Amino acid sequence: MMRQVRTGGGWPAVRYTFSKAREAGGLWKLWKAMRSKNACKTCALGMGGQQGGMANERGVFPEVCKKSLQAMVADMQGAVKPEFFKTYSIPQLQMFSPRELETSGRLTLPVIHRQGENYYQPISWEDAFARIIAKLAPADAATKPNIIDRAVTAAPAASPNETFWYFSGRSSNEAGFLLQVFARVFGTNNVNNCSFYCHQASGVGLGSVLGTGTATLVLEDLEHADLVFIIGGNPASNHPRLMSTLKHLRRRGGHVVVINPIVETGLVNFSVPSDPISLMFGTKIASLYVQPHIGGDLALLTGIAKRIVEMQAHDEQYLTKYCDHWPQLKAQLASLDWAEIYQKSGVNADAIQAIATRYAAAENVVFTWTMGITHHTYGVENVEAIANLALLRGMVGRPHAGLLPIRGHSNVQGIGSMGVTPQLKEALFERLESYFGLQLPTTAGLDTLACMEAADRKELKFGFCLGGNLYGSNPDATFASQALGKLDLLVYLNTTLNTGHAHGLAKETLILPVLARDEEPQSTTQESMFNYVRLSDGGPARHVGPKSEIEIIATIASGVLGNQGPIDWSLMQNTNRIREAIAKVVPGFEQIKDVGETKKEFQLAGRTFHTPHFPTKTGKAQLRVHSLPELVGGPHELRLMTIRSEGQFNTVVYEDNDLYRGIEGRNVILLHPEDLDRFHLQPGQKTTIRSQTGEMTNIIATSFEKIRPGNAAMYYPECNILVPRSADPRSRTPAFKLVLVTIEPTKVPDMTKSPALVRLR
Numbered sequence: 001m002m003r004q005v006r007t008g009g010g011w012p013a014v015r016y017t018f019s020k021a022r023e024a025g026g027l028w029k030l031w032k033a034m035r036s037k038n039a040c041k042t043c044a045l046g047m048g049g050q051q052g053g054m055a056n057e058r059g060v061f062p063e064v065c066k067k068s069l070q071a072m073v074a075d076m077q078g079a080v081k082p083e084f085f086k087t088y089s090i091p092q093l094q095m096f097s098p099r100e101l102e103t104s105g106r107l108t109l110p111v112i113h114r115q116g117e118n119y120y121q122p123i124s125w126e127d128a129f130a131r132i133i134a135k136l137a138p139a140d141a142a143t144k145p146n147i148i149d150r151a152v153t154a155a156p157a158a159s160p161n162e163t164f165w166y167f168s169g170r171s172s173n174e175a176g177f178l179l180q181v182f183a184r185v186f187g188t189n190n191v192n193n194c195s196f197y198c199h200q201a202s203g204v205g206l207g208s209v210l211g212t213g214t215a216t217l218v219l220e221d222l223e224h225a226d227l228v229f230i231i232g233g234n235p236a237s238n239h240p241r242l243m244s245t246l247k248h249l250r251r252r253g254g255h256v257v258v259i260n261p262i263v264e265t266g267l268v269n270f271s272v273p274s275d276p277i278s279l280m281f282g283t284k285i286a287s288l289y290v291q292p293h294i295g296g297d298l299a300l301l302t303g304i305a306k307r308i309v310e311m312q313a314h315d316e317q318y319l320t321k322y323c324d325h326w327p328q329l330k331a332q333l334a335s336l337d338w339a340e341i342y343q344k345s346g347v348n349a350d351a352i353q354a355i356a357t358r359y360a361a362a363e364n365v366v367f368t369w370t371m372g373i374t375h376h377t378y379g380v381e382n383v384e385a386i387a388n389l390a391l392l393r394g395m396v397g398r399p400h401a402g403l404l405p406i407r408g409h410s411n412v413q414g415i416g417s418m419g420v421t422p423q424l425k426e427a428l429f430e431r432l433e434s435y436f437g438l439q440l441p442t443t444a445g446l447d448t449l450a451c452m453e454a455a456d457r458k459e460l461k462f463g464f465c466l467g468g469n470l471y472g473s474n475p476d477a478t479f480a481s482q483a484l485g486k487l488d489l490l491v492y493l494n495t496t497l498n499t500g501h502a503h504g505l506a507k508e509t510l511i512l513p514v515l516a517r518d519e520e521p522q523s524t525t526q527e528s529m530f531n532y533v534r535l536s537d538g539g540p541a542r543h544v545g546p547k548s549e550i551e552i553i554a555t556i557a558s559g560v561l562g563n564q565g566p567i568d569w570s571l572m573q574n575t576n577r578i579r580e581a582i583a584k585v586v587p588g589f590e591q592i593k594d595v596g597e598t599k600k601e602f603q604l605a606g607r608t609f610h611t612p613h614f615p616t617k618t619g620k621a622q623l624r625v626h627s628l629p630e631l632v633g634g635p636h637e638l639r640l641m642t643i644r645s646e647g648q649f650n651t652v653v654y655e656d657n658d659l660y661r662g663i664e665g666r667n668v669i670l671l672h673p674e675d676l677d678r679f680h681l682q683p684g685q686k687t688t689i690r691s692q693t694g695e696m697t698n699i700i701a702t703s704f705e706k707i708r709p710g711n712a713a714m715y716y717p718e719c720n721i722l723v724p725r726s727a728d729p730r731s732r733t734p735a736f737k738l739v740l741v742t743i744e745p746t747k748v749p750d751m752t753k754s755p756a757l758v759r760l761r
């Protein structure tokens, strides 16, 4: 068992910096890389850019986190060895752990794998492009210039709606915009991003209540708040820079309320490495820590709202003047039975009273939330309930208060803004058509999960992944592998190897190596979760071989559509040219046009709400009424959440230990001691975990008293074998945080039945 740390951040984070520096070839080299003018590569809090790395958007320096060091050092690693793909067969790669794949090195050469073969083979860039273009070439290909002979591949070309285009949130606005426009001009709306597995419920929920899908405030507002709610997230580990904001808030006398079934060490106490006093003594973060059951938030949030109204702490005038449906919500809150609220949330009257008292006493309140809220079949309702609660006291539409979904990937919000969704917003659609003089398809596009299901039904032939790990991020890993296996051609644009390259194999799979953000030959932009657009200068390539994402996309587009149509794709390799189009097409982005020259980063217009007027049909916020979901889980079951450890970034694992939770290894299930007793298990015992979707054996039962009894946790992505495909109907986000499982000791295999032994007899 690892020693349990009592604080997040702190000396381990400092020591880690030095050890990472050694891996990167010295402290100076790492320092230079970290200080370069490029937006940070990890979460969407928004650091770096023209302020220089390690500074936030208000220029405050130094802001450094372990995650950004890990991501930087990963990009600084050596190339995958030339003999690598000859040495390791596909079955061997499938045995690699996510960490072993990531640390195999940077991808520098395109490689191809064909079903039935045992190894990836190198392929030239020319051949790789030719195969992709041939697969997409329209029927009249032969008559168009620039179009490669169809005979290159045996299988027939894919028609537009037989293709899909998946984007991760690491790519730039420019690459995202270019690829989505290409996919539409090619003829499909099967365009989607990792957000469908992440914050889509926040966009849909905020849209339904406020008519806008992003944060209602800016970083400066957060710095004046006197109460911050942290609901369903572990920012100490996943958004460490938020911790210095929370430290300042506590020093000002403000408060933090945490709602989470796990008591996360770093949310109780955090030692901010850049602050000597905090580093020595630690900073208390949570003023109040409440542990609902997994999935109990909707009942809890509704209960807090009910209590606030009972206490007359709501703002009747604001609700009447600036909100619709207040009478309905008020009636529903009054009619709800307290016993139902306590039972469905797992939170008792005292705790609800304590939260309501804190809320009622605060003046400037910010509500933040993460995946514990969105990863449910009622993720959108969860978000709406948070918005309701904020509106009850008029916390939206004025300075120093508001709603703040804490985003995942560094540019996931920008990718969304660029129109990487199946259905384009009306204004974007119209402007795109008129700017380029085009007609765009109007068919309903498929979201991420729908693409996987269509692939499984053999309705799709071609997939294109701009970064990310579509296989690894999917629920039901067995299904995901099978579905991708039915595609004719799957193209991955990646910097390093991941589990998708081993398990997500189509009939033909191409991996194309790309440059990281700080190696781009031209500047690119990213959007933070505060709606702030950053400029990244790019920098020298670290390896010979990888190409820029933009060059790859423009080359394919030129090859498939030619350059004589409404868009000369060959000119679209220039990021200034792409930004000109973005400025004209995407509302709010007008200033992006000259950002390459002026280097002036900017706040997006029309996103921040400092007055209570909202872009809904009536101009008022739309309060929503919800029925409360049942608390699921019978006496022989556990509610399982699938979460990140301290040592990973999504499907990329940097370290096998989870420092703050004190857990060694990843092949574990975290259980409260009461649940170990309930299932007659010893700590350390090997168990079999079953869900309706899959089963995992030899999982080590680990005693973890910080989790609410009745609930359990395992690490994603390995446990995605267990996660069913049940998704929220409104956001299409799978319920990654609520999987019903059973647990029992793994039976020692009966060797007498093994065929080998039979033969020996």
Ligand SMILES: Nc1nc2c(c(=O)[nH]1)N[C@H]1C(S)=C(S)[C@@H](COP(=O)(O)OP(=O)(O)OC[C@H]3O[C@@H](n4cnc5c(=O)[nH]c(N)nc54)[C@H](O)[C@@H]3O)O[C@H]1N2
Pocket: 042, 043, 067, 198, 231, 232, 233, 234, 235, 237, 238, 239, 259, 260, 261, 262, 264, 293, 294, 295, 296, 297, 370, 371, 372, 373, 407, 408, 409, 641, 642, 643, 644, 645, 646, 648, 649, 650, 651, 737
């Ligand atoms: N270091 C690091 N940083 C990251 C990432 C990473 O993998 N590593 N990933 C990035 C991305 S893409 C994202 S989306 C974010 C993810 O950031 P988070 O959402 O913070 O990450 P998770 O580990 O998915 O989430 C888990 C938290 O939700 C709690 N939780 C689980 N179920 C429930 C529930 O039903 N109710 C409540 N109230 N809480 C619940 C868990 O106890 C845990 O503390 O982080 C980003 N930043």
Ligand SMILES: Nc1nc2c(c(=O)[nH]1)N[C@H]1C(S)=C(S)[C@@H](COP(=O)(O)OP(=O)(O)OC[C@H]3O[C@@H](n4cnc5c(=O)[nH]c(N)nc54)[C@H](O)[C@@H]3O)O[C@H]1N2
Pocket: 168, 169, 170, 171, 194, 195, 197, 198, 199, 371, 408, 409, 466, 467, 468, 469, 470, 472, 473, 474, 475, 493, 494, 495, 496, 497, 498, 514, 515, 516, 517, 549, 642, 643, 644, 649, 650, 651, 652, 716, 717, 719, 720, 723, 736
């Ligand atoms: N069970 C379970 N499943 C989940 C979640 C969960 O909490 N539980 N979380 C979900 C969430 S929130 C998300 S966001 C998804 C993650 O979804 P994805 O974004 O699809 O996955 P990542 O693991 O972040 O992608 C990692 C890969 O990105 C590549 N990469 C890194 N930088 C670049 C770059 O600059 N350009 C390009 N082209 N590639 C780059 C690297 O090759 C790396 O292997 O997973 C989802 N799945």
Ligand SMILES: [Mo]
Pocket: 197, 198, 199, 408, 409
């Ligand atoms: Mo995410």
